[in-house]
Amino acid sequence: MTPRLAALTLCLAVGAPAASPDDGALLREHVRKTYPSLAYVERYRRSFPAEIQGDDSLWSATKSAPRVRSASDAVRVLASLQDHHVSLSAATGTRSESLGVLFRTATDGSMVVWRVFDRAISGLTQGDVVVAVDGMPTARWLTRVSPVTFGGNRRSRVAKAALELGLGTTVAHATAKLAASVTLKVKTGASAPRNVVLPYAPMSEERAAAMTAAINSPDLPRFMDAGGTRIGSVRIGAFAPQYDAAFVAASEEAEKVPGTSEDQAMIAGFCAVVKAFIADVDTIAGHSDVLVLDLRGNFGGFGREARLLGAALSFRPLPKSFDVFPTSRRGSLELREEPDDPACGHVATSRPMIVLTDAGTRSSGELMAAWLWHSGAIVVGERTIGAGGGLEFNSEGFTLPSSGLKVRMSENFTVFDGSGTLANGEFSESRLVDLVSQNGFAPDRARPFAIQAAGLRPDLDSPTTIDDLRDGGLAQIQRAVLLLRRQGRLPDVRPRPISRQRDRDPRAWLAVESASSRPAQRCTVPIRR
DSSP states (O other), X not given: XXXXXXXXXXXXXXXXXXXXXXXXXXXXXXXXHHSSOHHHHHHXXXXXXXXXXXXXXXXXXXXXXXXXXXXXXXXXXXXXXXXXXXXXXXXSSOOOEEOSEEEEEOTXXXXXXXXXXXXXXXXXXXXXXXXXXXXXXXXXXXXXXXXXXXXSSHHXXXXXXXXXXXXXXXXXXXXXXXXXXXXXEEEOTTSOOEEEEEEOEEOOHHHHHHHHHHHHSOSSOSEEEETTEEEEEEEOOOBOGGGOHHHHHHHHHHHTSTTOOHHHHHHXXXXXXXXXXXXXXXXXXXXXXXXXXXXXXXXXXXXXXXXXXXXXXXXXXXXXXXXXXEOSSTTEEEEEEOOOOOOOOOOSSOOOEEEEEOTTOOTHHHHXXXXXXXXXXXXXXXXXXXXXXXXXXXXXXXXXXXXXXXXXXXXXXXXXXXXXXXXXXXXXXXXXXXXXXXXXXXXXXXSOEEOTTTOOOOSEEOOOOHHHHHHTTHHHHHHHHHHHHHTTSSOOOOOOOOOSGGGSOOOOOOOEEEETTTTEEEEOSOOOO
């Protein structure tokens, strides 16, 4: 295993010892010089005033530099970037720690136990409702913690706050006023609530591998039915090939060949993963009328793997992607087209595709959703988290010398373009921001678009309910398929004989409520059984 394939690292908000006031000026200078586009941040904040955090003192030419004397000051100041990739860490010490549990949230502030990946934990079951955190009702706790969580919009910050409860760093937990252990009041079904105390423990390689396996496990059945439409589902929870046996075996085998570069060995590993995925998808598609790709709660990871998997799924070319970097010339940005790796293969069976997202779909998961949407897939669910920026794998970040706080933030933004508008080289910052911010930063197949801070807006807005968390989203996707079929956006099919109880016609009825200027509609009425 090469150093580039080290353990999956999660960039999460953290805290540190008290900082000198001088760190505010240093931080502002660093942001002004290195952040991809502050004009983009300003336009997003003007477009979504209800979502903004903090003020513009971090980059404003008319205001004094913000005072950064503590980790809480740094969180407050950096939150103004509306950037999910911002993180603070101490220069030394434990970076990540976990309860061995992951959580998901509904739009009403409910939270459930989503994954238990530490086998030593007892007393918790997937789907348990979390009633309180350290004695505070869950919805209130999330409301208190989400303002000190980095991200572009409130819903995604709530989702991220729940994630960081289960997996964060010592300072992130200190910022959220969490101690060395957490007391959860949980409820299983109709049983009485009970308290479960969980300690934080460092994220070991073993724990990271177990977590990756857990988030890749499916929430939806492999096969479902909605009014006679056969639905097949496949899940991707993270692009973390270092924990995939097929990737490791193929890359290590390639490395044995004299003259093979590290990059060539990595591509060999990626292709092993893609080919196994293709075989699985073709098996599912052969028994389905519609294919669902479940990216809810996707952690992100290796963008190259996500791109290869997306290309294998799509029957149309994926849009070009450009990384956006600052330049030394004011008002000018540098665009670098992301190169495509040689294809590893393609699925044989074409099926209409639904990409299922939520407020926890992040980073490379969002990129994959955007590529597939541009290529004709229908996105259903919630607006994604808005982690449309990127960090170099080995980025060291910027250390504030007086405090030892290490700051990391997006080093580039991704812009999608299937229109041929963009090319490598310098590009006007104001023109690019004007292009991508049209229609409230909505994605568009006829012009460049971006998802940084704004997230990817779904075609069919389907908020996550507590029932969706309990049944894995089964009723949610059935509602969506019936509605899309009624709209003519999915092909109508003749009902087939029913062979299993779980495949019976759900006899759904739907209420549709128009939303946003982009054709996004809301599924609001549950299935009657």
